[in-house]
Amino acid sequence: MVKARKYVVKQAFKGKPKREDFEIVEYELPPLKDGEILIKAEWIGVDPYQRATAHYMKVPYDQFGYQVGLVVESKNHKYPKGTKVVSFEGWRDYSIVNADSPPVYHNFNNTFYKLPNLQGLPESLGVGAIGMPGVSAYFGFLDICKPKAGEVVAVSGAAGACGSIVGQIAKIKGCKVIGFAGSDEKVKRLETELGFDKAFNYKTVDIVKALKEAAPEGIDCYFDNVGGEISSAVISQMRSNGRVSIIGSISAYNEDGLFDYSTLPKATIVQPFVLANQLTVQGFTYSNVETSRWPLAFDDLTKWIKSGQLKAPEHVTEGFDKVPDAFVGMLAGENYGKSVVKV
Structure with a gap:
């Protein structure tokens, strides 16, 4: 036994x-x-x-x-x-x-x-990175955001398991990447170790002002791990035909009523920006991805890590x-x- x-x-x-x-x-x-x-x-x-x-x-x-x-x-x-x-x-x-x-x-x-x-x-x-979080980052970003070289990508929760991978995939695809994290140390590491073009401590900056300075042309793709007011601010700065992949809502996970509208924290409405800029906003979980597709992500992620393109x-x-x-x-x-x- x-x-x-x-x-x-x-x-x-x-x-x-x-x-x-x-x-x-x-x-x-x-x-x-x-x-x-x-x-x-x-x-x-x-x-x-x-x-x-x-x-x-x-x-x-x-x-x-x-x-x-x-x-x-x-x-x-x-x-x-x-x-x-x-x-x-x-x-x-x-x-x-x-x-x-x-x-x-x-x-x-x-x-x-x-x-x-x-x-x-x-x-x-x-x-x-070569498991469920990597699959979530890979397909949640590429399938929904469909990034093009030269576009601007914003990532919340950028120092986490998914966000850190998404930012680097975006760089591999030729995009400019802006990340948000919760400490100055993480911000520094995103820029110096993972190659983010710019990163901000969401706790200490005015997000809208920071985005206007870092990306005056606007945001094309937003990979959202967090939800809440951070996301409302990012979405307000998106360009026409922008794409938003919502993969998490970490800002509300510790609320007692995550699926109870009456108890959830409130954030600035985003519908005017979604409507005016004809944004595509889609939720994603890794279970959306057919099991037969997982090896595609595993192969690319392994190749990128081995080559040094992705940490x-x-x-x-x-x-x-x-x-x-x-x-x-x-x-x-x-x-x-x-x-x-x-x-």
Whole structure:
């Protein structure tokens, strides 16, 4: 028998998640059946969507999410011992998965597959730039914004897992890129390390004024991770036929009623700008992307990272006991790049 541990959300989050909202449950795993594999987690990803999804989960529930793991025992010839896999087994150190019929999770797709060929890159990227966040950035930006060389791209949450990738893809496509982040240090790193043409600390600048100075010609594409007043300000500065990809609303995730209109914070209306400039505004989640298309993103992202065209910054926390701390810290903006936990 293998002893396993998992994190359970024992009480609904009230505002910002707290460590005491979680508890570790220890349990024994049964012997493997035909078709099953035993996975030992090596890297666990913590992401903003886990906070958003919590709004419609009923407690208690096992904390879900992507992890990179090692097959340590197998009764499935397709996944022999030593195989590396990506699964949606969440915050647990050992898992049993029927590899021929992996579990289906509500509103999530591609939740079990072999780790892509990373060509020597860190395996942690399997829950980051060459995983779900990379897929979200790649298709959420390219499919919706359809950037053209010479256009101006604005990115909110630019120092996070998706935003940092989107800004660099935009540069690869020949665009001018402006990013917004939550600290002066992040702003500096966006400009000096990731090649953003200009970055701003949204907490300390007048966003409209900053955009008028940085991009007097206006914004063509906006990749929105944040929502709220930041986004209203950016949208007010967009040019005719601009495109907006809404991939997140981090500014409201800690509100008690994320999907309750009456309790959400209010922001300046954007309809006059959408109408006058004939903007295209579209929401996106990675589950919009057919599983068969994921390798396209993986191949390009791997190629760009290997060539040095794209950097994949990570904020690494060590230890299974630190997973909730990494999650809380990520939501507080402590991370630069993708937040991952080394188990």
